[in-house]
Amino acid sequence: MAFGAGRDGRDPARRGPAPMSEPPPTDTAPTLPPLRDVIARHGLAARRALGQHFLLDLNLTGRIARAGGELGTGTTIEIGPGPGGLTRSLLAHGARKVIAIELDPRCVEALQELAAAYPGRLEIVAGDAMEIDPAKLGEAPRRIVANLPYNVSTALLARWLPSLARLERLVLMFQKEVAERLAAPPGSRDYGRLSVALQWRADVKRLFDLPPRAFTPPPKVTSSVVEIRPLAQPRYPADAEILERVTAAAFNQRRKMLRQSLRSVAPDAAALLAAAEIDGTARAEDLSVEQFCALARALAAGRGRTG
Numbered sequence: 436m437a438f439g440a441g442r443d444g445r446d447p448a449r450r451g452p453a454p455m456s457e458p459p460p461t462d463t464a465p466t467l468p469p470l471r472d473v474i475a476r477h478g479l480a481a482r483r484a485l486g487q488h489f490l491l492d493l494n495l496t497g498r499i500a501r502a503g504g505e506l507g508t509g510t511t512i513e514i515g516p517g518p519g520g521l522t523r524s525l526l527a528h529g530a531r532k533v534i535a536i537e538l539d540p541r542c543v544e545a546l547q548e549l550a551a552a553y554p555g556r557l558e559i560v561a562g563d564a565m566e567i568d569p570a571k572l573g574e575a576p577r578r579i580v581a582n583l584p585y586n587v588s589t590a591l592l593a594r595w596l597p598s599l600a601r602l603e604r605l606v607l608m609f610q611k612e613v614a615e616r617l618a619a620p621p622g623s624r625d626y627g628r629l630s631v632a633l634q635w636r637a638d639v640k641r642l643f644d645l646p647p648r649a650f651t652p653p654p655k656v657t658s659s660v661v662e663i664r665p666l667a668q669p670r671y672p673a674d675a676e677i678l679e680r681v682t683a684a685a686f687n688q689r690r691k692m693l694r695q696s697l698r699s700v701a702p703d704a705a706a707l708l709a710a711a712e713i714d715g716t717a718r719a720e721d722l723s724v725e726q727f728c729a730l731a732r733a734l735a736a737g738r739g740r741t742g
């Protein structure tokens with residue numbers, strides 16, 4: 436089923452009433468202490484090693500939560516809730532169930548108060564998001580909405596790629612420079628391995644930027660919120676591992692012509708390129724995702740193997 440059709444197919448269920456056993460989503464937020472009080476009371480001085488830059492403006496966290504779409508069904512997964520600003524907005528926005536993964540035990544303790552204010556709707560997982568597969572958490576449909584710790588943001592996304600189709604939507608905050616790479620079109624300076632790997636599997640859109648002053652403490656760089664809508668199936672046929680080998684070879688020598696850079700994966704790179712109907716004088720950034728997939732298929736078929 437096409438991606439759009441798949442989403443439409445699930446919409447009627449979303450509009451239906453919540454099962455009797457589930458607490459009904461509500462937009463009526465309980466009264467909570469200001470986030471700055473939570474931070475002071477729990478001694479949450481930001482730790483750089485954990486990429487801690489907190490968003491305390493509930494207008495901004497509300498904007499990110501709304502970008503997550505309809506949260507009233509399934510599971511909303513948050514990575515790194517910190518003191519819980521975005522978590523509050525997700526719950527106030529009607530999230531049926533939030534599963535929040537946090538590595539810092541100080542934040543886990545602070546979040547218990549929020550869990551008590553929304554009985555049954557917030558589950559806090561104390562642990563490392565790098566070791567947890569979000570596609571296995573809670574009930575489908577699953578979405579991830581998160582202000583990611585920047586030090587592991589691309590590593591997390593790379594881990595999620597193989598099971599991306601099992602997520603309905605991801606709304607993620609990255610450094611602007613990373614966000615530009617994710618959404619970069621062919622021909623642009625930012626287009627690279629991660630752009631191909633992600634755009635092969637999903638529609639990617641940069642939604643809006645946040646300046647450093649929006650965060651406490653402010654990071655050095657501007658941040659961008661990115662929406663990722665996974666496709667039910669990758670856009671073009673290709674083996675993921677072979678596609679990765681081809682893009683790694685091509686972009687690792689991105690200034691070189693492909694007939695040269697692809698020799699590390701195909702001794703007769705010219706034959707490989709001819710089989711995929713690609714001009715050997717092109718460079719990595721000139722190729723569309725579809726052309727990279729054609730190269731991966733040709734390599735899988737043994738083309739270009741002998742030099």
Ligand SMILES: C[S@@+](CC[C@H](N)C(=O)[O-])C[C@H]1O[C@@H](n2cnc3c(N)ncnc32)[C@H](O)[C@@H]1O
Nearest residue numbers: 485488489490515516517538539563564582584
């Ligand atoms: C950029 S802060 C965002 C905090 C909060 N969501 C906000 O918007 O204010 C990143 C959060 O991720 C947490 N974190 C860092 N590395 C993590 C990891 N590997 N697994 C889970 N959480 C992590 C940090 O402790 C921090 O709370």
